[in-house]
Amino acid sequence: MTANVALGLFGAAVTIVVVFEMLRRRRLREKYAALWILVAIATVVLAVAPGLLAWVAQLFGIAVPANLLFFGACMLLLIVSMQHSYEIGRLEERTQTLAEELALLQLEQDAQPRAAREQQGTLDVPSERHEDDQQPDE
Numbered sequence: 001m002t003a004n005v006a007l008g009l010f011g012a013a014v015t016i017v018v019v020f021e022m023l024r025r026r027r028l029r030e031k032y033a034a035l036w037i038l039v040a041i042a043t044v045v046l047a048v049a050p051g052l053l054a055w056v057a058q059l060f061g062i063a064v065p066a067n068l069l070f071f072g073a074c075m076l077l078l079i080v081s082m083q084h085s086y087e088i089g090r091l092e093e094r095t096q097t098l099a100e101e102l103a104l105l106q107l108e109q110d111a112q113p114r115a116a117r118e119q120q121g122t123l124d125v126p127s128e129r130h131e132d133d134q135q136p137d138e
Contacts, residue, residue, distance in 0.1 A: 008047020015040040039076065
């Protein structure tokens with residue numbers, strides 16, 4: 001086994017262990033775990049059959065197979081970043097909507113007891129002071 005194969009297998013094994021540990025601790029969602037497991041499987045395939053990368057690079061007319069690997073990795077990370085940006089934007093909109101709904105509910109909740117007290121006549125309204133209620137100035 002060459003150093004390249006060992007390094008590829010080690011990287012794939014570490015990726016799979018980390019993904020499953022993050023899944024177990026509920027730090028990673030399943031839809032992202034599937035992507036990273038596919039990346040680990042692709043790493044194993046390329047480590048075991050390095051000629052496959054050279055063949056695909058030649059098929060696309062790329063002189064250096066490593067360039068194809070780096071291009072693929074960059075595209076994968078770009079897609080993951082775009083997906084996360086989309087979800088962050090969606091969650092920001094949802095958070096804003098929820099904050100506005102919460103504010104309206106709190107306003108409504110504050111208004112309900114006041115309206116109920118007004119109907120019962122028990123609302124504490126500042127009353128005018130009568131002359132005899134006032135204390136004399138000293």
